[in-house]
Amino acid sequence: MQQYKHRVSMADVAHAAGVSPATVSRVLNDSDTVSSKTKVAVLNAADALGYVRNLGAVSLASSQTMTIGLLVRDLDNYFYGAVASCVRNESAKAGFDLLIVSCADNIDSQMHAVRCLLGHNVGGIIVSSGRVAASVVEYSAKFVPTVALASGLDLQTVNSVRIDPKTESNLAKTVAGYGHRCVAVTASSSPLTSSLHARTANFLTQLVISGVRTYIMSLKSDTGEPLHKAVDEAMEDGATAIMASSDAIALSILEYLDELGIDCPNEISVTGFDGMGPYGSPLLGITTVKQPVAELAKAAVDMVSARIADETIQPGQMLVKGEFVPGRTLGPANNSKNK
Amino acid sequence: MQQYKHRVSMADVAHAAGVSPATVSRVLNDSDTVSSKTKVAVLNAADALGYVRNLGAVSLASSQTMTIGLLVRDLDNYFYGAVASCVRNESAKAGFDLLIVSCADNIDSQMHAVRCLLGHNVGGIIVSSGRVAASVVEYSAKFVPTVALASGLDLQTVNSVRIDPKTESNLAKTVAGYGHRCVAVTASSSPLTSSLHARTANFLTQLVISGVRTYIMSLKSDTGEPLHKAVDEAMEDGATAIMASSDAIALSILEYLDELGIDCPNEISVTGFDGMGPYGSPLLGITTVKQPVAELAKAAVDMVSARIADETIQPGQMLVKGEFVPGRTLGPANNSKNK
């Protein structure tokens, strides 16, 4: 534990303004039962002394809060950065402060992050990450309204906003429509995701329905050697297309194919998911789906604030539509066998 | 203000474990003066009741804190996301919780963000954004140890960690070395950045030294119409190379050139800065400089924690080296005139 500088307190401001602490509190809380003269005096005193409100004391005394928390696992991922950015904007509009905490890829770190948020008395928590354990989200939901944003989690106790699974099926259909008969799908394995990631599952389901042979590329990390090996194996197994569960993974795959001198999409097709920022650039030309982040964020903030305002509201689920981004990395199948 | 659910308090845990609140506090603070039997009893009770520590009350009572704050302006920017991610990892290693708040591009929002962090009793603040006003950073420094990370700000009261300006000069030299005699440099204008962004200034200085004619591309936003217009004008003015102050801007420029059917680098060269994630991809091939984010983050966290631990330490500055990334967007000059 470390000291932090003793700061100006409400009592100091009260003293300087020649009023009682209670009055200062009233002024700061915009109470209408204060004369405008004292209001001005207090505000001036606060300003002159450089007063900063102790939010911990405020929520301690009032059992109230104007802040919500955002838990993200990976800010080093453009998609979640964009999510955080949008969630902040929406929170601000709704009059809430947003506290963002990020965590590592293990339960302990995630639980710690949730407790940190709860410890700061957030009124609600938005969790955004496919790789946050369900138990962590459910734990959060025991204390405050919790919403899973773009997470693939489907829990009764928790609100969720995510992209319509049809968007994922449609992408799979499109791939199948290009004549691919053996398609590999990436599956990020994490100590936390016991079940298959929802997106991967949706891809697979549709591919199977479309009569396509599927191959699961199990990835321990999103980049590097393991990915290379998985790509090699998928191709050996006859896959003519790879459906990556994110643009970041798709890009890594494309880079590897480029290194190998394998032509995409003529020898093998690759699709991504997210369609954000640089990944959606026409210069990269990734065939992908653009997630409507702003819409997702707005829905998430609306949900938490509604449930904070009215405790009787039950958690609900919501789906938004993604937009197909054509790109140049998806092409007809069988070319590899023709050459 | 909104209610938040009444939670289990230390008194409840104490009661359940049949001890006094003080003992619970001792257990939670890992005091060695507690018998292992009671320790276990308390821990079990806390667990059974779902106890979550009220961090506000803790810092209120102890005037101590184990959390530091990170202020970023734009999480919707891969570079700052990466920074946030690294800062979190380093903080965790140092035993600090990290509270991240992001803000909008105006002083009010930034001041609010700093106050939010201070209000939650952070022991120190790391500010990461070129576009955060100096006054905001100095305000923060009045209360807690503050470090500017990769910001271009150079203030006495504040620590700073940034990339060595030589890295920027060297990039400019390299551009000049390719024979460019009229080079445009992007300058993001913001209500907050009164002076020129440090990076832009460093580019310009070196270009002038190298005897190159310079042209300043004033950008109101990093993308869209204004950018297009600025590119048009720079080219009309005879620029054969554009030095963008970030990869994101460079990419937007490259996309526009592509739209126009202008060949890069044969007709005009473009360089970026940051070299992170997708922007550093060989598939994009941007000639840029890679910022050592992990190193920057580590230095920043080291600085705050050192100053939190020892108040007498004076704020210092630190420079780290960036790494040149060749790419394919920088080529010899004059081609446009030859054709």
Add this chain to the structure above:
DNA sequence: CTGAAAGCGCTAACAT
């Protein structure tokens, strides 16, 4: 319209 006093959850002497 304003002040006095109690108490939020916790820690830190001081007792024992």
Add this chain to the structure above:
DNA sequence: ATGTTAGCGCTTTCAG
């Protein structure tokens, strides 16, 4: 080794 007490900065009845 553990309990008692005061008080951190604030809000909130309750008086006036």
